[in-house]
Amino acid sequence: MEDDAPVIYGLEFQARALTAQTAETDAIRFLVGTQSLKFDNQIHIIDFDDENNIINKNVLLHQAGEIWHIGASPADKAVLTTCYNKTSDSRVVSCAAVWRMPSDWETGSHESPDDTAHNPQILELLCHLDDSAHGNAACVLWEPMGDGKRVISLADNHALLWDLQESSTQATVSSTATLEGKGQLKFTSGKWSPHHNCSQLATANDTAIRGWDLRTMSQIYCIENAHGQLVHDCKVKFWDVRNVQEPVKTLEEHSHWLVNCKGGRGGGVHLLHLDLQNNHF
């Protein structure tokens, strides 16, 4: 693998949302959500064949709006969540929803690969994760290693824990946590900790990182100024939640700004980043 040239895949539109599909165990598969104000947005399903070092793609239509965040269910490989912007009546609203991929996307693509690009299949809406009281959704997090029944959405300064029922067609808020503080605080991103029996959540707002206990929905730690810049500072920092004073390690090799980082499970840490400048990853 190390000797192989990097594989580059070009998207037609700009994209900001990327996730790995963990429920798919047979293939290395990523989901990418595009951002376009004028055209129907797409979800690209990208299979990486590491034996031949090539990429296979499929495209699904996401007509609801431009995708700012995407998450794949850890239990069902056909289910995913997106956060998207909807523009209506000269207003921009951020929403979150749970979707199901059409069951035959795989077979359809193999029969006529050229066709899919022009007549892509459409995602099936399972349910909205919207609560008008809690503002604009920034991202949706699946319970890691769970059964695909619990998600958390971050909306403005709230974190909402949802229970999905009836094959994910119904969602009810089971508990909420609110970020208190001076000014207009907003969650920008978050990550559900796979440790401690999945009872911890880490969120980011501005330059601070906060940890939350999901059982009590209260804050358990806070790292102020985890990163020195309001803008991204080309660094990847590793933190140990047991000692939040100092970063464990800081990577500074990236020449572009990173928008999102995902820590791998276990000992090895793998990083994937979306390169904003060139629509490559």
Place this chain on the structure above:
Amino acid sequence: MDGEADGTVGMSEDCGPGRRRRVHGMLKLYYGLNEEGKAAEEPESLDPCDINGPHFDPELYLNKLRRECSLAELMDQETCMVKQIRSLDSDMQTLVYENYNKFISATDTIRKMKNDFKKMEDEMDCLSANMAAITEFSASISGTLQDQHTQITKLSGVHTLLRKLQFLFELPARLNKCLELQAYAQAVSSHRRARCVLQQYSHLPSFKGIQDDCHAIMDKLAQELRQKFRDGGSSAKDLSECVELLLQLDEPAEELCDKFLSHARSRLESDLQGLEAEIRPYPSASAVKDASARRLSSTTGAGSLTNNSPKTNTLPSPTSNTDILEFIDRGCNEFVSSLCLVITSYQELFINHAQTGELASKNIPQMANAKLHVFVDDLAARYFSLVERRIQEEKGVGDNSLLVRALDRFHRRLQAVAKLLPGSTVPNKGTEIVIRAATERVKQYLSALQSFYMDSLTDVRQALATPRLSVAGASVAGGGSLLGGPASGRDAPTSLPELLSSLSASILNQIKSVLASVHLFTAKDITFSNKPYFKGEFCSQGVRESLVVSFIKFVCQSSRQFCESAGDKGGSTPPALLLLLSRLCLDYETSTISYILTLTDEQFLVQVQGLIISQMLRKSVETRDWVNTIEPRNVRAVMKRVVEDTTSIDVQVGLLYEEGVRKAHSSDSSKRTFSVYSSSRQQARYAASYTPSAPMDTNLLSNIHKLFSERIDIFSSVEFNKVSVMTGIIKISLKTFLECVRLRTFGRYGLQQIQVDCHYLQMYLWRFVSDENLVHFLLDEIVGSSAHRCLDPAPMEQSVIEVICERG
């Protein structure tokens, strides 16, 4: 007659030259002159008419003369020739005569020699006859004397034997007398002389008696010696004599070694205890006086090494009653010198002696040597621990020279031990102690430096905080203090450059003084400075690495802490301080050390300043509803604020940094830039985005555009000049603006507002940066991105934008 004469002359002419030629040729042959050589010199000699040539033909010559010459000429020729012949004849006669004379005298000489030799031969015969007679006589004489000679030798042998016997018989008495007089040395030497003989003839009863007597006496003597040895009151010299005698009496050497060493140990330990007492603080002043008095006496006894100057200023401090030099002095004079004495006498006794004597066979030297090493190591370790304790008490940074001199003396004295005991580890350990002390001292200096640095930093912060530096104030104050001199300069708010220079000067002074005192360690007259450690490692490792570099590191670290805390507390540290620090670091970098670490510092400044502006921009972008904004009429106030802040930063940075280079401005930089900015390329891009039929073209165009435009590295390294710093700040600010824009969605008027704002920034920011194209490009990107994020991208007319901006 004439005819005849003529004829004879003719004849002589005829044959004369021919004969002469032959004689001439023979002479030439005899003298080794060859014909060719002559021929080469005179090539015309081949001519048969040349009278001197080898091929002279008289007939031809005569004919030639007769043909060519007149009668008068012939006559002249004839007289000339006759004259020549005569002279040649007389020459020949003279030569012959001379040769004859010589021959006669040679014959005479030979005859004389013959007579002389005859006489000599007779004398020689006579001599040889005499010699034969002499030999005969001498043989007869030696024959007669032979008998008497043997008798004499026998008699002398008997005489010596008798004397020996007498000695033996007198031995017991003599030994007793020696014992009485305590002349042990004489007794032992006498006994040693007799011992072998007695041993040999012990089968004879009389000798046996003597031997027994001697044994008894010597036992007694040994007993007494041992007693004396055990008493221990005697001096080292007595003691060594004692041991020497005992050794000669065949006492077991190992036991003696042990005894000797334990005895020496007890004395050395008393020295050590004295030293230890010095370390412990003892309160009474009289004791101190007493100690110094003792020390004085001991030093005067020891020699001229000690210098009197330090003694005069040794005021006993409450913690340690003597200063370190005094202490070391005492240690050297008492402990080390007696240790040396012990070592020398021990070696003299057990090792050198044993090597020559019969003890060598018993491996005594090795054993003794091992014992000595153990002994010395043990004692030296105790001494070192004392010295180290004492050195550790030297906490004060004050006078380094005293410590250095003390260490020097300590080291020098140990060299003596090293010379005595070549294999010993003692000097190495001593050197280690010196090294440790030196590094300890260096550490102390470092911490002192650090605290000094922190103090001065607090001072600077206070100076910065009390009169909140406004840019104008700073510049006015700077000018004022320059002009007004001390009176106004004291009370007026100090300007940045002034603060900087005073801070750096004081820190530099401090470092210089510390380095000067550290330099004492490596002074030429200090013995241990010649050790390889002090020559190389100490300079590089000890001083440069651990003192200077770690100080610089500390400075950098603290600067960085300031930078990061600036991020934490939202600018609790004034950026001016950061600026000052960065300049300070730069000064050190250029003037004293080429240390790259400082580079990062500057970067932080830029990032922090950039952060402040970017925060402003970001808030302005994020808090606005860009979709439903109204048609732009003004440049937003935020942009004006940005420009103002940038200008003030520029002034502040300009106070401390040089201008730096920038690319040449295009002539229309100030006014017409925006036309460059919205060039045809830009128009094409907009035009493409209006037509929904060609969505790919938009991306394609912008991507191609990106490919060809220069990549901008936002956090690229910053150089130390004003333009570079400002460029860094502006780059960060604009990049933030761009990123924020990319996260928003715009309405038609939102886009137009961004256009207006960008044009405004364009008008004012270009002058701060090194390359105005950079600003063009970033602003270009901002407008492009907002157009891309716009629901209804309808750009504003260029002329309208310009009007708004000029009004604003």
